[in-house]
Amino acid sequence: MWFTKFQFMKKSFLTPGPSELYFTVEDHLKTALKENICEVSHRSKIFQQTFLHTVNELRTLLNLPQNFHVVFTASATEVWERIIENLSAKHTYHLVNGSFSSKFYEFAVQLQRQALKYQVPENQGFDLEKINPPAETELICLTHNETSTGVSMPIADIDAIRKKYPEALIALDMVSSAPYPELNWESIDTAFFSVQKCFGLPAGLGVWIFNEKCVAKAQALQQSGQSLGTYHSIPSLLSNAVKNETPETPNVLGIYLLGKVAEDMNRRGAAVIRQDTNYKAALLYSVLEKSNVFKPAVKEKKFRSQTVVVAEAAPENIKKILEEAEKQHIIIGTGYGKLKDTQIRIANFPTHSKEVIEKVANMIQNFS
Amino acid sequence: MWFTKFQFMKKSFLTPGPSELYFTVEDHLKTALKENICEVSHRSKIFQQTFLHTVNELRTLLNLPQNFHVVFTASATEVWERIIENLSAKHTYHLVNGSFSSKFYEFAVQLQRQALKYQVPENQGFDLEKINPPAETELICLTHNETSTGVSMPIADIDAIRKKYPEALIALDMVSSAPYPELNWESIDTAFFSVQKCFGLPAGLGVWIFNEKCVAKAQALQQSGQSLGTYHSIPSLLSNAVKNETPETPNVLGIYLLGKVAEDMNRRGAAVIRQDTNYKAALLYSVLEKSNVFKPAVKEKKFRSQTVVVAEAAPENIKKILEEAEKQHIIIGTGYGKLKDTQIRIANFPTHSKEVIEKVANMIQNFS
Numbered sequence: 001m002w003f004t005k006f007q008f009m010k011k012s013f014l015t016p017g018p019s020e021l022y023f024t025v026e027d028h029l030k031t032a033l034k035e036n037i038c039e040v041s042h043r044s045k046i047f048q049q050t051f052l053h054t055v056n057e058l059r060t061l062l063n064l065p066q067n068f069h070v071v072f073t074a075s076a077t078e079v080w081e082r083i084i085e086n087l088s089a090k091h092t093y094h095l096v097n098g099s100f101s102s103k104f105y106e107f108a109v110q111l112q113r114q115a116l117k118y119q120v121p122e123n124q125g126f127d128l129e130k131i132n133p134p135a136e137t138e139l140i141c142l143t144h145n146e147t148s149t150g151v152s153m154p155i156a157d158i159d160a161i162r163k164k165y166p167e168a169l170i171a172l173d174m175v176s177s178a179p180y181p182e183l184n185w186e187s188i189d190t191a192f193f194s195v196q197k198c199f200g201l202p203a204g205l206g207v208w209i210f211n212e213k214c215v216a217k218a219q220a221l222q223q224s225g226q227s228l229g230t231y232h233s234i235p236s237l238l239s240n241a242v243k244n245e246t247p248e249t250p251n252v253l254g255i256y257l258l259g260k261v262a263e264d265m266n267r268r269g270a271a272v273i274r275q276d277t278n279y280k281a282a283l284l285y286s287v288l289e290k291s292n293v294f295k296p297a298v299k300e301k302k303f304r305s306q307t308v309v310v311a312e313a314a315p316e317n318i319k320k321i322l323e324e325a326e327k328q329h330i331i332i333g334t335g336y337g338k339l340k341d342t343q344i345r346i347a348n349f350p351t352h353s354k355e356v357i358e359k360v361a362n363m364i365q366n367f368s
Numbered sequence: 369m370w371f372t373k374f375q376f377m378k379k380s381f382l383t384p385g386p387s388e389l390y391f392t393v394e395d396h397l398k399t400a401l402k403e404n405i406c407e408v409s410h411r412s413k414i415f416q417q418t419f420l421h422t423v424n425e426l427r428t429l430l431n432l433p434q435n436f437h438v439v440f441t442a443s444a445t446e447v448w449e450r451i452i453e454n455l456s457a458k459h460t461y462h463l464v465n466g467s468f469s470s471k472f473y474e475f476a477v478q479l480q481r482q483a484l485k486y487q488v489p490e491n492q493g494f495d496l497e498k499i500n501p502p503a504e505t506e507l508i509c510l511t512h513n514e515t516s517t518g519v520s521m522p523i524a525d526i527d528a529i530r531k532k533y534p535e536a537l538i539a540l541d542m543v544s545s546a547p548y549p550e551l552n553w554e555s556i557d558t559a560f561f562s563v564q565k566c567f568g569l570p571a572g573l574g575v576w577i578f579n580e581k582c583v584a585k586a587q588a589l590q591q592s593g594q595s596l597g598t599y600h601s602i603p604s605l606l607s608n609a610v611k612n613e614t615p616e617t618p619n620v621l622g623i624y625l626l627g628k629v630a631e632d633m634n635r636r637g638a639a640v641i642r643q644d645t646n647y648k649a650a651l652l653y654s655v656l657e658k659s660n661v662f663k664p665a666v667k668e669k670k671f672r673s674q675t676v677v678v679a680e681a682a683p684e685n686i687k688k689i690l691e692e693a694e695k696q697h698i699i700i701g702t703g704y705g706k707l708k709d710t711q712i713r714i715a716n717f718p719t720h721s722k723e724v725i726e727k728v729a730n731m732i733q734n735f736s
Contacts, residue, residue, distance in 0.1 A: 013407040018617065021406055029397065038389055038570040039381040039699075074442030074572070077616035081598045107598045196617060202406040204442070204572050204619025230449045230475045248445035249386065249564060251572025251619060333409075 012356045014325075015333040016147050016176055016308045016347040022200030023351055028260040029253075037256045047252060048244035054259030055244075061179045061262050061270055064209065068185065071237040072250055073206035076175045078232070079192040080107045082208065083139070083171050086218045086234045087190065089226060090114050093133035093168070095126050095153075098146035099337055104173060105141070122149045122339065123310065125303030128160055137168045138217075142188075145177035147197075148336035150310030150345060151303050155181060162187040169217060176347075177307050178207075179262075179270060180277055189213050195258050198307060199265075200351040205254035210234065265350060273350050280348050280357040281306040287364045293317050294364055297343050307348050308333075315341040317367070324363060330356065380724045382693075383701040384515050384544055384676045384715040390568030391719055396628040397621075405624045415620060416612035422627030423612075429547045429630050429638055432577065436553065439605040440618055441574035444543045446600070447560040448475045450576065451507070451539050454586045454602045455558065457594060458482050461501035461536070463494050463521075466514035467705055472541060473509070490517045490707065491678065493671030496528055505536045506585075510556075513545035515565075516704035518678030518713060519671050523549060530555040537585060544715075545675050546575075547630075547638060548645055557581050563626050566675060567633075568719040573622035578602065633718060641718050648716050648725040649674040655732045661685050662732055665711050675716050676701075683709040685735070692731060698724065 013020040032038065040046045055070045064070070073079050084092065084107055094105035096119040108115035116133070120126055133140055140161065145152050162170055169189040174181065178193040190210040196203035218234035228234065231247035240247050265273060285304060288296045288311050297310040313321075318334075318341060325332045335343030346360060381388040400406065408414045423438045432438070441447050452460065452475055462473035464487040476483035484501070488494055501508055508529065513520050530538055537557040542549065546561040558578040564571035586602035596602065599615035608615050633641060653672060656664045656679050665678040681689075686702075686709060693700045703711030714728060 011404060011407075013404065015407075015409060018407055018409060018620065021401075025406075026401060029401075033389075033394060033397075036379060036381070038393075038564075039379075039383075039386055041383060041386060042571065074446070074619070075616045077599050078442070110595060110598045110601075112595050194617065196406075202619075202621045203410070203617045204622055227478060227480050230478045231445050233478075248443045249562065249571045251442070251570075251622075252386065253570045254572055254619075331407075 011329045011331055012352075013331045014347045014352060014356065014360065015331055016345045017194070017197040018203050019197060019347045019349055020200055020351045021202070022261045022264070024261060024264050025201060025257060028257050032253055032256050038253050040252075042246065042249045042252055050252070050256050050259060051244040051246070054255050054262065057259050057262035057266055058207065060266050063182070063185075063270070065185050068209050068211045069215070069238060069241055071208050071241050072246060072255055073208050073232060074204065074251070075206045076173070076192050076194040077103075077206075079206050079208045080104045081111070082229065082232050083141075083190060083192075084108045084111045084113060085229045086221070087169050087171070087214055088113055088139045089221055089224070090138070091134070091136045092116070092139045092141060093137045094118070094141045095131065095143065096120075097124055097126065097143075097151050098122055098148040100147050100173065100175065101143040104143065108141075123151060123297045123299070125151055125153065125300055126157070128157055131161060133165060133168060137165070139169045139171060140165060141171045141173070143173040144181055145174065145305050145307060147176040147308055149297065149339070150305040150308045151298055152177065152305040154302055155183060159184055159187045169214060177305070179265065180274060180307050182274065195254065197347075198349045199258060199261055200349060201254065201257050201261060205251045205258060207258070208237075276354070277306050277348060277350070280352065280354060281309060283357060283361045284309045284346060284348065284364075287361045291364055291367065293367050294321075309346045309348055310335070310343055311346070311364070312343045318342060318344055321363065321367060325360065328359065328363075330360065332360070379697045379699055380720075381699045382715045382720060382724065382728065383699055384713045385562070385565040386571050387565060387715045387717055388568055388719045389570070390629045390632070392629060392632050393569060393625060396625050400621055400624050406621050408620075410614065410617050410620060418620070418624050418627060419612040419614070422623050422630065425627050425630035425634055426575065428634050431550070431553075431638070433553050436577050436579050437583070437606060437609055439576050439609050440614060440623055441576050441600060442572065442619070443574045444541070444560050444562040445574070447574050447576045448472045449479070450597065450600050451509075451558060451560075452476045452479045452481060453597045454589070455537050455539070455582055456481055456507045457589055457592070458506070459502070459504045460484070460507045460509060461505045462486070462509045463499065463511065464488075465492055465494065465519055466490055466511075466516040468515050468541065468543065469511040472511065476509075491519060491665045491667070493519055493521065493668060494525070496525055499529060501533060501536060505533070507537045507539060508533060509539045509541070511541040512549055513542065513673050513675060515544040515676055517665065517707070518673040518676045519666055520545065520673040522670055523551060527552055527555045537582060545673070547633065548642060548675050550642065563622065565715075566717045567626060567629055568717060569625050569629060570622065573619045573626060575626070576605075644722070645674050645716060645718070648720065648722060649677060651725060651729045652677045652714060652716065652732075655729045659732055659735065661735050662689075677714045677716055678703070678711055679714070679732070680711045686710060686712055689731065689735060693728065696727065696731075698728065700728070
């Protein structure tokens, strides 16, 4: 490590993205520079090997079936746009319970789709019975983990939606949960995430996963005369991905680092990461349940996120705990948007150690 | 520097992008990590200061008037798409003389514009008399430096086009020349570049510059019912930029590094960078003119790029000089696409030292 002398005052970022860098990132950066990763052509063998390595490590980590393709965008925000452009002509249906699921819906509106939404208040999950996309729905947009409010969608609910609506494409936003959830991939057609959350990487890269049903849909839309966009349309991305390349000069360093961190995570094992995440989340929810000051913002246990734990309290206590944490060099996330003064968001990502989460749990427990 | 022990075998990348990292990048990366640049929120003061610093350094370096806005995208490729989406309803006109100017045109076609082009063969410039966009043209798309063939557009020609067509918006691709050209900013409305060329930075960031006339055009198109896209529409980018923010979580590290390198370049001075570039280019063209083996690929001197010097020769000599250079740890760019076997492209960017360019010039001079 380069900064041994600074370690003593190194801050811990328990913010829900950008967040703490994965603990191996500095070393990988050093290797990347040594190996000229930022300098080689994005049409070179070295790049193609890097691309393939990253995709393969992600396949292993996410247990991704072979009929899914993996491509890279600049952000998960970009993927919202590309999904609407490439996988719908008119009719999209969105489950909305916070700022990010709402933006996915708004993107469909801005792209002039006839977008419908089933919305519930912040910090709440969805009633399966009330999910009723009309027959003409082409695309159902789900958010596994609503980063703004810490509400997670149970895997069983995703499976149930697929069972009830086998025709429509199902898109899943996994921005702040991947690689945590153990998905049944047959229940979804496309998924995406960005790398500055659970992967602990510098921001500026999105990962977009889609299956053959998505490819067929995009081709059908194109044949019907619809523009799918340009370089980041599914046909363009795919024709490059089969060569382990990207249409444009991409964030090469980001793709390299993602592959290295995914490899590190595979060495640890997805099951162990999941177990550790559950342990740390349980610890946080347990002290929140017992606290007289802080409460879990999500009341129904089955909807509580394991990766973004949100607590609510009176504004003066929110302010105080953020300050107390900062004195201990721990940066906790504030509430999102209008919830800024009444909530905190604690990221519980793979890079966040048990020690630092225990420290925060103690802080909540001993708060007075 | 971290890699003193590897320096002796460090390669020089004289490729036209990705290319050699600017010589200060490693140190800035180190500082970025120390200052948690990858970890802070993109809604924080630290990010806003970073954004503002980068924009201000670019304004100085490019001598950019205040009526131009600076925003960030993922690549210059993305900007092609955003310009067509935001600044045209139907009629675009393109000057095409290589792969990249051609792609700009193709993007307009894919976005279903009635795109027209005036095309000349590779390695040639345009005849001012033959540039005749029809009256209904909304957007004229120019490429200052065609990276695939080393053809540059004289600044006087850009000025002449503006004078003749004061109504249409003029877009300028400066991907592989910025910050070299000393533009008359009143002659163009929007310009863009990526950072892995002359700025010597890791790929994954585009810079998009546009004036108030562009903002008005985008607003008018939106009011007419046209979709401008979503998060990277001009209104969305601008409403965030006034807060020194971006719509999405951007490539924060890339924005930080760009600001630092632009600051380094300002310390050196744009005039000095220009002078050094001219000196190094003159050296290369001079040995190419005298060589019996290699010839400048661009015959007309006024169209020769100062930042991407392209030479042609018989395939066996192209192969041989690439190999000879590699033995000396110098990576020279191959010809682009179908010109791969008959041309070489030598990047002459600010980070490329006089010494390494002199080495290449000697190699050409002594080639046998």
